[in-house]
Amino acid sequence: MPGPIRAFVRSVDAVNRVVGRFAMYLLFVLAAVLLYATASRVVAGVPVNWALEMSQFLLSAYYLLGGAYSMQQNAHVRMDLAYGRLSPRGRATTDAITILFVIFYLGVLLAGGISSTNYAITYGQKNYTAWAPLLWPVKVVMTIGVFLMLLQALSTFFKDLAEARGKPIA
Template sequence: MPKAIRLFVRYVDAVNYWVGRFAMYLFFVLGGVLIYATLSRVLAGIPVNWALEMSQFLLSAYYLLGGAYSMQLNGHVRMDLLYANLPPRKRAMTDAITILFVIFYLAVLLAGGVSATDYAITYQQRNYSSWAPLLWPIKVVMTIAIFLMLLQAISTFFKDVAEARGKPIV
Protein backbone atom coordinates (compact mmCIF):
# COMPACT_ATOMS: atom_id res chain seq x y z
CA MET A 1 0.00 0.00 0.00
CA PRO A 2 1.20 3.53 -0.71
CA LYS A 3 2.65 5.53 2.14
CA ALA A 4 -0.28 8.00 2.10
CA ILE A 5 -2.75 5.17 2.73
CA ARG A 6 -0.61 3.72 5.52
CA LEU A 7 -0.42 7.17 7.15
CA PHE A 8 -4.18 7.63 6.76
CA VAL A 9 -4.80 4.26 8.44
CA ARG A 10 -2.35 5.01 11.24
CA TYR A 11 -3.77 8.46 12.03
CA VAL A 12 -7.43 7.46 11.75
CA ASP A 13 -6.81 4.45 14.00
CA ALA A 14 -4.95 6.63 16.52
CA VAL A 15 -7.66 9.31 16.64
CA ASN A 16 -10.45 6.76 16.97
CA TYR A 17 -8.52 4.89 19.64
CA TRP A 18 -8.31 8.00 21.82
CA VAL A 19 -11.87 9.12 21.11
CA GLY A 20 -13.09 5.62 21.98
CA ARG A 21 -11.10 5.58 25.21
CA PHE A 22 -12.55 9.00 26.10
CA ALA A 23 -16.08 7.76 25.32
CA MET A 24 -15.64 4.97 27.85
CA TYR A 25 -15.52 7.54 30.63
CA LEU A 26 -18.85 9.04 29.58
CA PHE A 27 -20.44 5.98 31.16
CA PHE A 28 -19.22 7.16 34.56
CA VAL A 29 -20.64 10.64 33.92
CA LEU A 30 -23.93 8.97 32.98
CA GLY A 31 -23.86 7.00 36.22
CA GLY A 32 -23.20 10.19 38.17
CA VAL A 33 -26.16 11.95 36.56
CA LEU A 34 -28.48 9.03 37.32
CA ILE A 35 -27.24 8.70 40.91
CA TYR A 36 -27.66 12.45 41.46
CA ALA A 37 -31.19 12.35 40.06
CA THR A 38 -32.10 9.37 42.23
CA LEU A 39 -30.65 10.84 45.42
CA SER A 40 -32.23 14.21 44.72
CA ARG A 41 -35.65 12.63 44.30
CA VAL A 42 -35.41 10.07 47.14
CA LEU A 43 -33.52 12.01 49.82
CA ALA A 44 -34.50 15.61 49.13
CA GLY A 45 -37.87 15.02 47.46
CA ILE A 46 -36.82 17.27 44.59
CA PRO A 47 -37.17 15.66 41.17
CA VAL A 48 -34.61 16.73 38.58
CA ASN A 49 -36.30 17.37 35.24
CA TRP A 50 -33.11 17.40 33.17
CA ALA A 51 -31.64 14.05 34.24
CA LEU A 52 -33.54 11.79 31.82
CA GLU A 53 -32.67 13.83 28.74
CA MET A 54 -29.09 14.38 29.87
CA SER A 55 -28.67 10.64 30.38
CA GLN A 56 -30.09 10.01 26.89
CA PHE A 57 -27.63 12.51 25.41
CA LEU A 58 -24.70 10.99 27.30
CA LEU A 59 -25.64 7.46 26.29
CA SER A 60 -25.97 8.55 22.65
CA ALA A 61 -22.54 10.17 22.75
CA TYR A 62 -21.14 7.08 24.51
CA TYR A 63 -22.18 4.55 21.92
CA LEU A 64 -21.76 6.77 18.85
CA LEU A 65 -18.27 7.97 19.77
CA GLY A 66 -17.33 4.41 20.73
CA GLY A 67 -18.58 2.96 17.43
CA ALA A 68 -15.42 3.62 15.43
CA TYR A 69 -13.28 2.23 18.26
CA SER A 70 -15.45 -0.86 18.35
CA MET A 71 -15.02 -1.29 14.59
CA GLN A 72 -11.28 -0.91 15.02
CA LEU A 73 -11.27 -3.74 17.57
CA ASN A 74 -13.52 -5.95 15.37
CA GLY A 75 -16.16 -5.74 18.06
CA HIS A 76 -19.15 -5.52 15.71
CA VAL A 77 -21.38 -8.52 15.11
CA ARG A 78 -20.96 -10.51 11.91
CA MET A 79 -23.26 -13.00 10.24
CA ASP A 80 -21.08 -16.04 10.69
CA LEU A 81 -22.84 -18.63 8.55
CA LEU A 82 -20.10 -19.19 5.97
CA TYR A 83 -17.59 -16.54 6.96
CA ALA A 84 -15.84 -18.49 9.74
CA ASN A 85 -14.92 -21.32 7.36
CA LEU A 86 -13.17 -19.05 4.87
CA PRO A 87 -9.38 -18.73 4.83
CA PRO A 88 -8.06 -15.38 6.19
CA ARG A 89 -7.40 -13.82 2.76
CA LYS A 90 -10.90 -14.69 1.50
CA ARG A 91 -12.37 -13.30 4.71
CA ALA A 92 -10.46 -10.08 4.10
CA MET A 93 -11.76 -9.98 0.52
CA THR A 94 -15.33 -10.50 1.78
CA ASP A 95 -14.83 -7.77 4.37
CA ALA A 96 -13.42 -5.40 1.73
CA ILE A 97 -16.53 -5.86 -0.39
CA THR A 98 -19.08 -5.63 2.42
CA ILE A 99 -17.46 -2.60 4.05
CA LEU A 100 -18.27 -0.66 0.87
CA PHE A 101 -21.97 -0.95 1.79
CA VAL A 102 -21.17 0.35 5.27
CA ILE A 103 -19.23 3.27 3.77
CA PHE A 104 -22.17 4.15 1.51
CA TYR A 105 -24.58 3.96 4.46
CA LEU A 106 -22.33 6.13 6.63
CA ALA A 107 -21.91 8.70 3.84
CA VAL A 108 -25.70 9.04 3.52
CA LEU A 109 -26.03 9.15 7.31
CA LEU A 110 -23.34 11.85 7.48
CA ALA A 111 -25.15 13.97 4.89
CA GLY A 112 -28.33 13.72 6.97
CA GLY A 113 -26.41 14.48 10.15
CA VAL A 114 -24.84 17.60 8.67
CA SER A 115 -28.25 18.77 7.45
CA ALA A 116 -29.92 18.12 10.82
CA THR A 117 -27.08 19.80 12.70
CA ASP A 118 -27.23 22.85 10.42
CA TYR A 119 -30.98 23.09 11.00
CA ALA A 120 -30.56 22.78 14.78
CA ILE A 121 -27.92 25.53 14.85
CA THR A 122 -29.73 27.87 12.46
CA TYR A 123 -33.10 27.68 14.19
CA GLN A 124 -31.85 27.10 17.75
CA GLN A 125 -33.86 23.87 17.85
CA ARG A 126 -34.91 22.76 21.31
CA ASN A 127 -36.33 19.50 22.61
CA TYR A 128 -40.03 19.49 23.49
CA SER A 129 -39.81 19.01 27.24
CA SER A 130 -39.93 21.03 30.44
CA TRP A 131 -36.13 21.37 30.38
CA ALA A 132 -36.11 22.24 26.64
CA PRO A 133 -32.36 21.87 25.99
CA LEU A 134 -30.79 23.07 22.77
CA LEU A 135 -30.28 20.11 20.46
CA TRP A 136 -27.33 21.35 18.43
CA PRO A 137 -24.63 20.18 20.91
CA ILE A 138 -25.70 16.53 20.76
CA LYS A 139 -26.27 16.76 17.01
CA VAL A 140 -22.73 18.08 16.57
CA VAL A 141 -21.39 15.17 18.63
CA MET A 142 -23.47 12.71 16.62
CA THR A 143 -22.28 14.15 13.29
CA ILE A 144 -18.63 14.05 14.40
CA ALA A 145 -19.09 10.46 15.58
CA ILE A 146 -20.60 9.45 12.22
CA PHE A 147 -17.69 11.15 10.44
CA LEU A 148 -15.16 9.29 12.60
CA MET A 149 -17.00 6.02 11.93
CA LEU A 150 -16.85 6.75 8.18
CA LEU A 151 -13.11 7.39 8.40
CA GLN A 152 -12.68 4.16 10.37
CA ALA A 153 -14.68 2.23 7.77
CA ILE A 154 -12.40 3.59 5.03
CA SER A 155 -9.37 2.64 7.13
CA THR A 156 -10.82 -0.84 7.60
CA PHE A 157 -11.38 -1.11 3.85
CA PHE A 158 -7.71 -0.30 3.19
CA LYS A 159 -6.60 -2.84 5.82
CA ASP A 160 -8.88 -5.51 4.32
CA VAL A 161 -7.60 -4.88 0.79
CA ALA A 162 -4.02 -5.09 2.02
CA GLU A 163 -4.80 -8.31 3.89
CA ALA A 164 -6.52 -9.79 0.80
CA ARG A 165 -3.40 -8.99 -1.22
CA GLY A 166 -1.27 -10.78 1.36
CA LYS A 167 0.52 -7.63 2.53
CA PRO A 168 -1.25 -6.51 5.73
CA ILE A 169 -0.90 -2.98 7.04
CA VAL A 170 0.56 -3.30 10.50
Protein backbone atom coordinates in the same frame (compact mmCIF):
# COMPACT_ATOMS: atom_id res chain seq x y z
CA MET B 1 -0.23 0.01 0.06
CA PRO B 2 1.15 3.47 -0.77
CA GLY B 3 2.61 5.60 2.01
CA PRO B 4 -0.26 8.13 2.18
CA ILE B 5 -2.79 5.33 2.69
CA ARG B 6 -0.64 3.81 5.45
CA ALA B 7 -0.38 7.24 7.09
CA PHE B 8 -4.17 7.68 6.79
CA VAL B 9 -4.81 4.30 8.40
CA ARG B 10 -2.39 4.95 11.25
CA SER B 11 -3.72 8.45 11.97
CA VAL B 12 -7.40 7.42 11.83
CA ASP B 13 -6.70 4.45 14.09
CA ALA B 14 -4.81 6.67 16.55
CA VAL B 15 -7.57 9.32 16.68
CA ASN B 16 -10.33 6.74 17.11
CA ARG B 17 -8.36 4.94 19.81
CA VAL B 18 -8.17 8.17 21.84
CA VAL B 19 -11.80 9.17 21.18
CA GLY B 20 -13.05 5.64 21.92
CA ARG B 21 -11.22 5.46 25.22
CA PHE B 22 -12.58 8.90 26.13
CA ALA B 23 -16.09 7.67 25.30
CA MET B 24 -15.67 4.82 27.77
CA TYR B 25 -15.55 7.33 30.59
CA LEU B 26 -18.90 8.79 29.57
CA LEU B 27 -20.51 5.82 31.31
CA PHE B 28 -19.20 7.17 34.63
CA VAL B 29 -20.70 10.57 33.85
CA LEU B 30 -23.97 8.84 32.93
CA ALA B 31 -23.92 6.90 36.21
CA ALA B 32 -23.29 10.13 38.14
CA VAL B 33 -26.23 11.88 36.46
CA LEU B 34 -28.56 8.97 37.19
CA LEU B 35 -27.29 8.65 40.77
CA TYR B 36 -27.82 12.38 41.33
CA ALA B 37 -31.34 12.19 39.89
CA THR B 38 -32.20 9.22 42.09
CA ALA B 39 -30.73 10.79 45.23
CA SER B 40 -32.48 14.07 44.50
CA ARG B 41 -35.82 12.35 44.10
CA VAL B 42 -35.52 9.83 46.96
CA VAL B 43 -33.56 11.79 49.57
CA ALA B 44 -34.56 15.38 48.92
CA GLY B 45 -37.96 14.66 47.36
CA VAL B 46 -37.14 17.00 44.48
CA PRO B 47 -37.18 15.38 41.05
CA VAL B 48 -34.92 16.85 38.38
CA ASN B 49 -36.48 17.28 34.97
CA TRP B 50 -33.23 17.21 33.00
CA ALA B 51 -31.77 13.86 34.10
CA LEU B 52 -33.59 11.63 31.60
CA GLU B 53 -32.68 13.73 28.58
CA MET B 54 -29.12 14.26 29.76
CA SER B 55 -28.71 10.51 30.20
CA GLN B 56 -30.07 9.94 26.69
CA PHE B 57 -27.62 12.51 25.28
CA LEU B 58 -24.70 10.95 27.16
CA LEU B 59 -25.63 7.45 26.02
CA SER B 60 -25.91 8.66 22.42
CA ALA B 61 -22.47 10.26 22.66
CA TYR B 62 -21.12 7.05 24.22
CA TYR B 63 -22.19 4.71 21.47
CA LEU B 64 -21.64 7.11 18.56
CA LEU B 65 -18.16 8.20 19.66
CA GLY B 66 -17.28 4.65 20.66
CA GLY B 67 -18.58 3.03 17.47
CA ALA B 68 -15.42 3.68 15.47
CA TYR B 69 -13.26 2.28 18.26
CA SER B 70 -15.50 -0.77 18.40
CA MET B 71 -15.04 -1.27 14.66
CA GLN B 72 -11.30 -0.83 15.02
CA GLN B 73 -11.17 -3.54 17.71
CA ASN B 74 -13.36 -5.92 15.65
CA ALA B 75 -15.93 -5.89 18.45
CA HIS B 76 -19.01 -5.56 16.26
CA VAL B 77 -21.33 -8.53 16.00
CA ARG B 78 -21.02 -10.59 12.85
CA MET B 79 -23.30 -13.27 11.51
CA ASP B 80 -21.16 -16.29 10.81
CA LEU B 81 -22.75 -18.72 8.37
CA ALA B 82 -19.87 -19.38 6.01
CA TYR B 83 -17.43 -16.64 7.06
CA GLY B 84 -15.63 -18.78 9.65
CA ARG B 85 -14.78 -21.40 7.03
CA LEU B 86 -13.01 -18.92 4.78
CA SER B 87 -9.26 -18.45 4.72
CA PRO B 88 -7.88 -15.22 6.23
CA ARG B 89 -7.52 -13.78 2.73
CA GLY B 90 -11.06 -14.89 1.86
CA ARG B 91 -12.38 -13.17 4.98
CA ALA B 92 -10.45 -10.02 4.11
CA THR B 93 -11.88 -10.06 0.57
CA THR B 94 -15.41 -10.53 1.92
CA ASP B 95 -14.87 -7.74 4.46
CA ALA B 96 -13.44 -5.41 1.79
CA ILE B 97 -16.56 -5.89 -0.32
CA THR B 98 -19.14 -5.65 2.47
CA ILE B 99 -17.54 -2.60 4.09
CA LEU B 100 -18.38 -0.68 0.92
CA PHE B 101 -22.07 -0.95 1.88
CA VAL B 102 -21.24 0.36 5.36
CA ILE B 103 -19.28 3.26 3.82
CA PHE B 104 -22.24 4.15 1.59
CA TYR B 105 -24.64 4.00 4.55
CA LEU B 106 -22.37 6.14 6.72
CA GLY B 107 -21.97 8.66 3.90
CA VAL B 108 -25.74 9.07 3.64
CA LEU B 109 -26.01 9.23 7.45
CA LEU B 110 -23.28 11.88 7.57
CA ALA B 111 -25.04 14.01 4.96
CA GLY B 112 -28.25 13.83 6.98
CA GLY B 113 -26.37 14.58 10.19
CA ILE B 114 -24.73 17.65 8.71
CA SER B 115 -28.07 18.90 7.40
CA SER B 116 -29.80 18.29 10.74
CA THR B 117 -26.97 19.91 12.70
CA ASN B 118 -27.00 22.93 10.41
CA TYR B 119 -30.76 23.28 10.91
CA ALA B 120 -30.41 23.00 14.70
CA ILE B 121 -27.69 25.67 14.79
CA THR B 122 -29.41 28.04 12.35
CA TYR B 123 -32.82 27.96 14.03
CA GLY B 124 -31.77 27.34 17.65
CA GLN B 125 -33.74 24.09 17.71
CA LYS B 126 -34.85 22.98 21.17
CA ASN B 127 -36.34 19.76 22.43
CA TYR B 128 -40.07 19.87 23.21
CA THR B 129 -39.81 19.01 26.91
CA ALA B 130 -39.97 20.88 30.21
CA TRP B 131 -36.18 21.26 30.24
CA ALA B 132 -36.11 22.32 26.55
CA PRO B 133 -32.36 21.97 25.91
CA LEU B 134 -30.76 23.20 22.71
CA LEU B 135 -30.23 20.26 20.39
CA TRP B 136 -27.22 21.46 18.42
CA PRO B 137 -24.59 20.25 20.92
CA VAL B 138 -25.80 16.65 20.82
CA LYS B 139 -26.26 16.82 17.05
CA VAL B 140 -22.68 18.04 16.63
CA VAL B 141 -21.42 15.15 18.75
CA MET B 142 -23.56 12.71 16.78
CA THR B 143 -22.28 14.04 13.46
CA ILE B 144 -18.68 13.84 14.66
CA GLY B 145 -19.31 10.25 15.75
CA VAL B 146 -20.69 9.29 12.35
CA PHE B 147 -17.76 11.05 10.63
CA LEU B 148 -15.23 9.17 12.77
CA MET B 149 -17.05 5.92 12.03
CA LEU B 150 -16.86 6.70 8.29
CA LEU B 151 -13.13 7.37 8.56
CA GLN B 152 -12.66 4.11 10.49
CA ALA B 153 -14.67 2.22 7.86
CA LEU B 154 -12.34 3.62 5.17
CA SER B 155 -9.33 2.62 7.29
CA THR B 156 -10.78 -0.87 7.71
CA PHE B 157 -11.40 -1.09 3.97
CA PHE B 158 -7.75 -0.29 3.24
CA LYS B 159 -6.57 -2.82 5.83
CA ASP B 160 -8.87 -5.51 4.42
CA LEU B 161 -7.80 -4.72 0.86
CA ALA B 162 -4.14 -5.01 1.83
CA GLU B 163 -4.82 -8.29 3.65
CA ALA B 164 -6.72 -9.66 0.64
CA ARG B 165 -3.70 -8.84 -1.55
CA GLY B 166 -1.45 -10.70 0.89
CA LYS B 167 0.38 -7.57 2.08
CA PRO B 168 -1.22 -6.54 5.40
CA ILE B 169 -0.76 -3.07 6.80
CA ALA B 170 1.09 -3.48 10.08
